[in-house]
Amino acid sequence: MNLGNKNTTWKLVSWLLALALITPVLVMLISGVSSSSDLFSHLWQTVLPTYISNTLLLCLLVVFFSLLFGVPAAAIISQTNVRGKKYLRWLLMLPLAMPAYLVAYLYTDLFDYAGPVQRLLRESFNWQSPADYWFFDIRTIMGASVMLALVLFPYVYMLVRTSFECQDQNLIRASRSLGLTVGQSFVRVVLPLARPAIAVAASLVLMETLADFATVQYFAVNTLTTAIYDTWLEYGDLSTANAIASILMLFVLFAVVAEQKARAGQRHQSTRFNNQIQEKKLSAGQQMFAVCFCWFLVIAGFILPFSLLMMMAIDYASVEQLNDLLSSGINSLKVAVYTATLATLIALVLALLKRLHDSPMRQYPLQISGFGYAIPGTVLAMAMLATLGPLDHWLNDFAVMLDVDRPGLILSGSLFAIVFALMVRFAAIANGAINSGIEQIPASLDFAPASLGLSLKESLPKVHLSLLKPSILVAWLLVFVEAMKELPAVLLLRPFNFETLSTQIYQLISDERLEQGALGALLIVLFGLLPIVYLNKKESNV
Amino acid sequence: MTTLLTLSELSVTLQEKLILSGVNLSLDTGNILGLVGPSGCGKTTLLNTIAGFIEQDEGDIYIEPNINIEEGNMIAPEQRNIGMIFQDYALFPHLTVWQNIAFGLKNLTKDEKFTQVTKLLSLLKLNDFSARYPHQLSGGQQQRVAIARALAPQPKLLLLDEPFSNIDARLRNELMLELRGLLKQLEMTAIFVTHNKDEVFTFADKIAVMDQGRILQSGAPLAVFQQPLNWQVADFLQIGSWLPVAQNRECYQTALGNISMDKANHYPRESGIQQPQYLLLKPQHLVLSQNKTVNVRVDYVKITEHGFQYLLSSLLEDDLLQFKQISYFSQQSYLQGQELALEVAEHDFQIFYK
Numbered sequence: 001m002n003l004g005n006k007n008t009t010w011k012l013v014s015w016l017l018a019l020a021l022i023t024p025v026l027v028m029l030i031s032g033v034s035s036s037s038d039l040f041s042h043l044w045q046t047v048l049p050t051y052i053s054n055t056l057l058l059c060l061l062v063v064f065f066s067l068l069f070g071v072p073a074a075a076i077i078s079q080t081n082v083r084g085k086k087y088l089r090w091l092l093m094l095p096l097a098m099p100a101y102l103v104a105y106l107y108t109d110l111f112d113y114a115g116p117v118q119r120l121l122r123e124s125f126n127w128q129s130p131a132d133y134w135f136f137d138i139r140t141i142m143g144a145s146v147m148l149a150l151v152l153f154p155y156v157y158m159l160v161r162t163s164f165e166c167q168d169q170n171l172i173r174a175s176r177s178l179g180l181t182v183g184q185s186f187v188r189v190v191l192p193l194a195r196p197a198i199a200v201a202a203s204l205v206l207m208e209t210l211a212d213f214a215t216v217q218y219f220a221v222n223t224l225t226t227a228i229y230d231t232w233l234e235y236g237d238l239s240t241a242n243a244i245a246s247i248l249m250l251f252v253l254f255a256v257v258a259e260q261k262a263r264a265g266q267r268h269q270s271t272r273f274n275n276q277i278q279e280k281k282l283s284a285g286q287q288m289f290a291v292c293f294c295w296f297l298v299i300a301g302f303i304l305p306f307s308l309l310m311m312m313a314i315d316y317a318s319v320e321q322l323n324d325l326l327s328s329g330i331n332s333l334k335v336a337v338y339t340a341t342l343a344t345l346i347a348l349v350l351a352l353l354k355r356l357h358d359s360p361m362r363q364y365p366l367q368i369s370g371f372g373y374a375i376p377g378t379v380l381a382m383a384m385l386a387t388l389g390p391l392d393h394w395l396n397d398f399a400v401m402l403d404v405d406r407p408g409l410i411l412s413g414s415l416f417a418i419v420f421a422l423m424v425r426f427a428a429i430a431n432g433a434i435n436s437g438i439e440q441i442p443a444s445l446d447f448a449p450a451s452l453g454l455s456l457k458e459s460l461p462k463v464h465l466s467l468l469k470p471s472i473l474v475a476w477l478l479v480f481v482e483a484m485k486e487l488p489a490v491l492l493l494r495p496f497n498f499e500t501l502s503t504q505i506y507q508l509i510s511d512e513r514l515e516q517g518a519l520g521a522l523l524i525v526l527f528g529l530l531p532i533v534y535l536n537k538k539e540s541n542v
Numbered sequence: 543m544t545t546l547l548t549l550s551e552l553s554v555t556l557q558e559k560l561i562l563s564g565v566n567l568s569l570d571t572g573n574i575l576g577l578v579g580p581s582g583c584g585k586t587t588l589l590n591t592i593a594g595f596i597e598q599d600e601g602d603i604y605i606e607p608n609i610n611i612e613e614g615n616m617i618a619p620e621q622r623n624i625g626m627i628f629q630d631y632a633l634f635p636h637l638t639v640w641q642n643i644a645f646g647l648k649n650l651t652k653d654e655k656f657t658q659v660t661k662l663l664s665l666l667k668l669n670d671f672s673a674r675y676p677h678q679l680s681g682g683q684q685q686r687v688a689i690a691r692a693l694a695p696q697p698k699l700l701l702l703d704e705p706f707s708n709i710d711a712r713l714r715n716e717l718m719l720e721l722r723g724l725l726k727q728l729e730m731t732a733i734f735v736t737h738n739k740d741e742v743f744t745f746a747d748k749i750a751v752m753d754q755g756r757i758l759q760s761g762a763p764l765a766v767f768q769q770p771l772n773w774q775v776a777d778f779l780q781i782g783s784w785l786p787v788a789q790n791r792e793c794y795q796t797a798l799g800n801i802s803m804d805k806a807n808h809y810p811r812e813s814g815i816q817q818p819q820y821l822l823l824k825p826q827h828l829v830l831s832q833n834k835t836v837n838v839r840v841d842y843v844k845i846t847e848h849g850f851q852y853l854l855s856s857l858l859e860d861d862l863l864q865f866k867q868i869s870y871f872s873q874q875s876y877l878q879g880q881e882l883a884l885e886v887a888e889h890d891f892q893i894f895y896k
Contacts (some may be wrong), residue, residue: 171630173595176619177626178646179695188645192636278595 014353015526018365021372021424021464025249028383032246039231047222055223058141058148058216062209063202066148069297070156071198075186077157078164081279082290090536092294095301096154097528099485099502102521104147105193106305108218109140125269142220150301152208156201164190169277178196182280199262206255210248211376212260214506224248225488228378232385232492242386242519245379251541252374262447306525312518324504325520332484332500335415339422340430340480346423347475354466356446356456366431373428377489378422384493388412388420413495421489426482430475437471438464466474470538477531484527544606546731547592547699552601554584554591559782561587563755565601567842569699569748574725575733576746576763584755585735589701593626594619605698625697629704632674639663639687640672646695662690665724681708682717689721689740693728700725702734706741715727717745739779743767751775769778772810773820773894782824785867785886787893789819793894796821797856798828798837799885806891823872824891831885838868840880849873871890 076082084110111117118135127133137143167190175185213225224244232241282290350366372380388411396406411417441464449459465472487502494503501520508517547569554562560583569575577585590596592603594617603611605624611617633642643659650658662795663669666686676684685705705721706714722745725732736742742749743763750760751774759771770776777784787794787801794801801821831837842853852870856863876882 051551074609168630168632170628170630173590173593173619174628174632174634174691175645176595176627177593177624177697177701178691179624180646181618181622189634193634462631463563 008520010349010353011357014350014365018141018350018368021369021427023306023344024380024383024387024420025372025375025423027387028242028379029246029249031239032242032244032382035243037237037240037243037394039235039237040240040243043227043244048227048244049223051224051227052247054141054221055210055225055248056147058221058223059209059251061142061145062148062152063205065101065145066153066205067198067202069149069153071160073157074161074164075155075190075292076290076294078161078277079186079190079280080282080286080290082282082294083287084294088294089184090297091298091302092157093154093532093536094298094529095151097525097532098151098302098305099214099487099524100148100151100212100519101218101487101506101509102309102514102525103151103301103305104144104215104218105514106308107143107147107515109309110134110136134373139219139220141221144215144221146210147215147219149205151295152205153297155196155204155208159201159204160194165277172278184320185454200259202533203255203259203262207252207256207374210252210255211378213376213378213487213491214509218509220275224251225376225378228382229488229492232382237356238382238385238389242382245382248376248379252379256371256374262423264440282372287534309518309522309525311516312515313522316515316518318394318516321516321519324499324517325501325523328499328501328504328520329523331498332502335418335422335490336480336483336499338415338419339426340476341482342419343423343427343430343479344434344472344476346427347434348468348472351431351435351438352460354435355464366435366480370428370431372424373426375425377421377425378492380425381489381492384417384421384489385412388417412493415495415498417493418490422483422486425489426479429478429482431506433475433478434468434471437468458482474531474534477534481528483532484524543570543571545569546606547733548602548604549592550602550604552586552588552591552603554594554596555599555601556587561576561636561755562591562598563756565755567750567757569731569733570731571606571731573731573747574722574745576675576749577733577735577752578739578742578749578778579580579737579752581737583752585737585752586703589626589703589735592699593624593701594622604727605747605801623695623698625692625695625700627692627700627702627705629686629707631676631684631708633684633687633691636641638672638677639668639674639676639679642687643694644688645691648695658694662694666690681710682713685709685717689724693730694709698731698888700730700732702732704735704737706736706738714741721745728775751778755780769851770822770892773822776822776892776894782822782827784865784894785823785862786865786870787819787821788862790798794821794891795863797858797860797865797885799831799834801886801891802888805888808894809892809894820894820896821886822894823868823886827887827889828868828870828884829887831883834883834885836881836883838870838882838884840876840878840882841867843876843878846871850875854874854882854884 073092077085077092082088111114113130113135121127121133121135125133138147171193172185175189176182180188210225213229216223217226217229224247228241228244228248231237231244293512345364346369350369352368354363375383389409392409392412395410396408399406445463445467449456449463454462485502489505490500491503491506494500499507501524505514505517505521505524508514514521544637544734545568547567549565549567552565553560561793563694565588567575579585587596591598594611597616598611598613600613603609605611607620608888609622611622626864634645637645640659640663643662643712644655647655647658659672663672666689668683668686671679671683671687676687679687706718711719718741734745736745745764748760749763749766751758751766753774759766759775766775767779767781770779773784774785776782785796785798787796788797789803790800793803794806837857838854839857840852841855844851850872852868852872854865854868856865858864870884
């Protein structure tokens with residue numbers, strides 16, 4: 001398909017867009033690698049090795065717990081007749097709406113020495129001091145891992161469940177007719193076939209873990225993300241922060257490569273017609289275990305923290321809080337709406353180019369623009385500062401040359417930097433939603449309008465864009481919610497006195513006063529539920 | 543010869559729909575049964591019920607010497623010792639050819655396993671492919687792996703679900719004969735499902751014709767071919783064309799002239815006189831007439847390896863007796879639209895009630 005005389009313009013625009021999205025990271029890497037500050041070598045000799053090993057350990061533990069929660073949940077829902085399956089199926093996705101740092105705060109509140117659980121225990125058993133009994137300490141790397149896994153396991157659950165449900169049931173029948181019991185065939189056939197999906201899910205969890213900032217910061221577990229934050233905000237050393245960010249990028253790169261490899265392995269995964277899964281009928285004991293397991297995850301990952309938040313919000317509601325909420329809420333909305341709209345537009349341009357353009361290079365702009373998803377917010381913030389800072393200086397020098405007023409930090413110190421960073425980070429989400437929508441449009445529809453005498457300009461809005469409406473909505477919604485939730489990039493890039501819901505909540509959490517921001521936190525969670533509800537409705541309509 | 547498999551009054555209901563109703567069938571050791579019928583008639587469900595993937599609601603399955611599966615005594619598929627070859631072969635994509643074949647071999651030493659797999663590899667001419675993965679094989683090779691895998695645990699009974707449907711039409715006959723030879727060589731008892739009547743006559747020692755969850759007729763292929771029990775069987779197996787007949791006092795009237803009543807056999811036998819009635823007209827019984835005026839027109843000409851096949855319609859315009867499509871084979875070439883005089887040769891007429 002040819003785009004006619006707009007061909008070159010379109011191509012140029014999409015390449016420029018894609019490159020613009022990735023440039024800051026390149027600048028950061030160069031600046032990081034060429035950094036020669038004393039601080040870096042000092043850090044390297046003192047704390048950095050610990051930070052790196054902490055980061056590695058955290059990743060390992062979070063992936064382990066996420067698989068431990070997610071894979072059995074997927075197996076129970078897709079393979080058995082567990083009671084309440086209809087509801088558990090989507091209830092298990094709800095924890096995705098919970099930011100990990102909120103869960104961390106709420107559980108710390110609950111399980112700390114001064115918290116209600118330990119108080120109750122002390123009262124009941126007449127213990128006087130911590131020396132009288134043992135209770136797990138939640139503010140450890142192990143605690144942080146469990147908190148993160150409680151909200152990240154739905155990635156594993158969703159991907160692996162889908163993979164289980166798409167398996168050719170004849171393969172399982174074949175293994176049964178070759179003498180394997182249900183359990184043996186699960187281990188030898190079902191699970192190995194789902195391995196690529198498990199690997200993709202594990203690498204997504206890995207990326208999210210590397211991107212987490214607030215949870216580890218709150219638990220005082222020092223990792224590379226917290227190191228970047230401290231180096232920049234406390235020492236003000238940008239190039240060292242860039243260097244640490246570059247190290248973190250290496251980790252991310254590993255996760256990306258692992259994910260790509262796993263996706264390639266999914267190629268010969270069949271999605272054939274024999275998909276009527278024969279449910280395993282659970283015995284009373286198994287049923288009990290399965291029900292408890294699933295409800296534990298739903299309650300621990302969503303219902304309990306959500307209820308605690310509700311109670312806080314009701315107990316501490318005040319006019320003052322509503323005022324704060326209003327101003328930071330508007331800021332959050334601004335950031336999220338701008339980001340979602342721009343990311344969706346860019347994704348549309350890039351995806352349509354890939355579809356309608358017949359050059360061999362056509363898919364690259366879309367792919368390049370998607371890399372940002374893996375980049376942690378802290379790293380992106382560094383990249384923005386490394387790129388936009390010098391740009392601002394040049395602009396100001398230029399203004400002086402022209403004898404006009406200095407514009408100040410119009411790029412690095414404004415909403416521009418935040419929206420740009422979030423766009424880079426979430427472009428992949430919009431790309432994915434829109435591209436999968438485009439792939440569902442039959443190829444013949446690219447040509448049909450022309451055979452009816454319509455030019456591409458006339459047919460694009462009538463055919464492709466109107467067919468894409470649901471995908472555009474999904475893309476917008478997903479980016480909107482992610483942008484609402486994103487914390488570290490906003491925290492590092494925000495202009496002076498600029499608070500969003502998430503930064504406000506972070507501040508309150510750091511001061512141990514979440515009560516005063518409970519309403520805002522509730523709002524973030526409720527927004528996070530939107531795409532889950534929408535996607536679930538869409539799934540049940542199919 | 544002993545009976546290996548006996549099905550009695552087998553019924554299966556799936557999603558509140560009766561899929562199999564009162565199926566009775568038996569199969570002798572070493573025989574190949576061809577289960578044939580139109581799409582959706584319950585053939586695959588019957589196969590899956592025998593294999594144990596679907597539970598029956600009523601009736602028994604008995605497998606020599608001691609497996610008795612009845613209501614309340616279900617036996618898991620893995621304990622039935624029944625091999626299955628799936629329509630899409632269902633090869634494990636994550637395992638090599640070797641691992642696929644060795645998959646069902648349990649309780650064997652490493653050496654025994656090696657001997658058994660090697661034997662099957664050479665039996666099915668797969669020696670060169672043992673390290674490959676299923677997606678690196680052609681359709682025919684995949685089928686051979688599926689066969690080897692199913693044979694490896696030495697099942698008592700082998701079930702094949704439309705085994706030739708994914709094979710190129712040109713190679714199908716050759717593969718069918720090859721597989722039949724192999725099963726006979728191993729004295730394997732087998733049931734295979736098809737909706738293709740040519741396959742069933744090439745491959746089976748015994749056939750069973752199914753429709754709407756019931757077995758209409760079973761027996762040796764030739765017996766079924768010569769004496770179909772009712773019109774569905776004759777129609778599905780395309781044994782001949784349908785010539786409408788009307789009963790007179792002393793003869794049957796047809797658009798091709800009268801035929802004598804004395805030589806007529808009626809099917810199904812138990813039914814009384816019902817309308818409409820049809821004569822099952824096999825091509826060899828349709829001949830050129832020396833003394834009649836033209837009575838048919840050539841509507842369609844097909845060139846085949848044994849001469850010309852013509853589809854004829856009657857010139858007679860009688861609501862009861864006229865026909866649209868009767869097959870006539872000849873070495874003589876006629877043109878489309880040409881009119882001919884034909885008659886029905888004397889034979890044991892088979893009259894069916896629809």
